[in-house]
Amino acid sequence: MHSIMIICPDNSPLKESEKWLSRYGFQVNTSNTLEQANRYYELSEFHLLLIDQEAINHLAESNIELPSMPHRIVLDAKASLSTGVSSMAQGALYYLPLPTDSETLLKHVVNALEQNKQPAQPSKQTTHVLFANTAEEAKEESIALGSAGSGIIGRCPPMQELFSDMYKIAGTHVTVLIRGESGTGKELVAKALHNLSQRHNHPIISVNCAAIPENLIESELFGHEKGAFTGANSSHDGLIFAADKGTLFLDEIGELPLEAQARLLRVLQEGEIRKVGATQSTKVNIRLITATHRNLIEMVKQGLFREDLYYRLYVMELLLPPLRDRDDDISMLAQILLEKACLKHNKPIYKYNQAFDKAIRAHNWPGNVRELENAIERAVILSPPERVEAANLKLADQQKQSSTTNISRLTEHDLMAGTTLDDYFKHFVLTHQHKMTETQLAHSLGISRKSLWERRQKLAIPKKVTN
Secondary structure, eight states: OOEEEEEOOTTSGGGGHHHHHHHTTOEEEEESSHHHHHHHSOGGGSSEEEEEHHHHHHHHHTTOOOOOOSSEEEEETTOOHHHHHHHHHTTOSEEEESSOOHHHHHHHHHHHHHHTSOTTSOOHHHHGGGGOOSHHHHHHHSOOTBSGGGSOBOOSHHHHHHHHHHHHHHTSOOOEEEEOOTTSOHHHHHHHHHHHSTTTTSOEEEEEGGGSOTTTHHHHHHOBOTTSSTTOOSOBOOHHHHTTTSEEEEETGGGSOHHHHHHHHHHHHHSEEOOBTOSSOEEOOOEEEEEESSOHHHHHHTTSSOHHHHHHHTTEEEEOOOGGGOTTHHHHHHHHHHHHHHHHTTOOOOOOOHHHHHHHHHSOOTTHHHHHHHHHHHHHHHSOTTOOOGGGGOOHHHHHHHHHHHHHHHHHHHHHTTOOHHHHHHHHHHHHTTTSOHHHHHHHHTSOHHHHHHHHHHHTOOOOOOO
C-alpha cells in the first residue's frame, strides 16, 4: 500500500483529498504544517507528499530551512509561473493550482508513484548517466530510448532514426528545432535530450509560448525590474534565468511575438539577458530547444518570424512522425496506455482484444498520441468490467459527424433568433470542449489555437480542466 502525507492548513482545498485518496486504497496521513509533519513523522518513509504552497511560504516567513523531502507534488491557491519554476527547481515533481479536481490530482499522484516504484534501486538513467561525458556513453548506460522506461516508446523505422539522431545530438550544446504535429510528443523529446545531456543535473524549463498573453511574455521570459510597468511591484528574474546552466524548451516558438524574438536572438548571440526596464545585462548559459507544428520558413516569408532567428534555431532539426505513419507502434502504444488507464481508474487490467485493436488501427489519429491516450481513457471509463469495448473509444471522426449536424442546427436556429457571433462562439466552445481537443475546437471554428485562446480570454470562457 502506498503511503501519502498531506501537508496543508485546515482551510485548504487540499484537505478534501484525504478522504477520497483513502477510498482509493492509499494510506494517508495529514499535518497542518511542515514543522508538525517533520516533528511527528519520518518524511522519507512516505512514498509521496502533497503539500500546499502556503505551508512552504510559512517556512520562508519563519526563516526555517525547507527540510529534505521525498517525491512531492506542490499545490498552490495563488498559482504563478515564477512560483512553479521555483518549486520544480527545488525538486517538486508537479506544481498544480488549487483547487484541482480529483481526477487531475489522481492522475498526477499515480504518475508520481510510478516514478518512485523502486526507490532503493534508481534507474540507470538517474545514476550512471550522471557521470557520462558523451552522448554515446549515456546511450550505453541509460535506459534505451524506445523502451517503456525511457518515456518515449517506438520501434518503427522513423522512430529508430529519430532516436539515433537524438543520441548524436544530446551530448552537444547546439540549438535544436523539433517539428511535428500537435500531440506527437515534442516535449517528451526535449526532456529526453536534456536527460541525456551533460546538463541533466540542472533544470529544464518548459514554456508554451502560445499559452502566455502577448503583453506578458517578455516579462515572463526575460524578467523585469521593479516598477518597469504598472503592477511590477517587485523584481522578477524570468524563465530564461531559471534555466541557467540547464535547458530552455520553448514550445510553439512560432507564436512568439516579433519583439520577443529580437530579445531571444540576443540571448543566443551574446549569451546574456536584459530584464524589462533594466539597463544592465546578465550572463546566462542555456541550451535552447524549440518546437513547432508550423512552417517557420513560410512565416519568415510572411514577415511573421525573424529570418536571423530562424537560422539560429535551425542548427539541428528533429522531425517527429505522426502516429498514423508509425505502423505497429500504434498497437504497442495502445496496449501500454490501456494498462495505464486501468491502473489510474482502479479497474482490472483489460485484455487487449482484436476488435479494440482493429478500431484503433483504422482511425487516422489527427491528434496523434495525445488523442490516442484520451480515447483509451474514455473506453476504460465507459466499458463494462469484463471487456473493453471499441465503441467506447468514441473517436473524433464519429463525433465530428455528430457535431457538424449540431453546428448546422445551431446556426439556423440561433442566428435567426438574433444570436451574436460571440454568443455562438461561446456556446459552441462550452458545448463541445469536453469531447474535443483545443486543436479540434479551433479547426471546427476555422481559427488557429492562438486565436481560440485569445477569444477565450476576451469572452471569459472557462477552459476545461486538462492534465
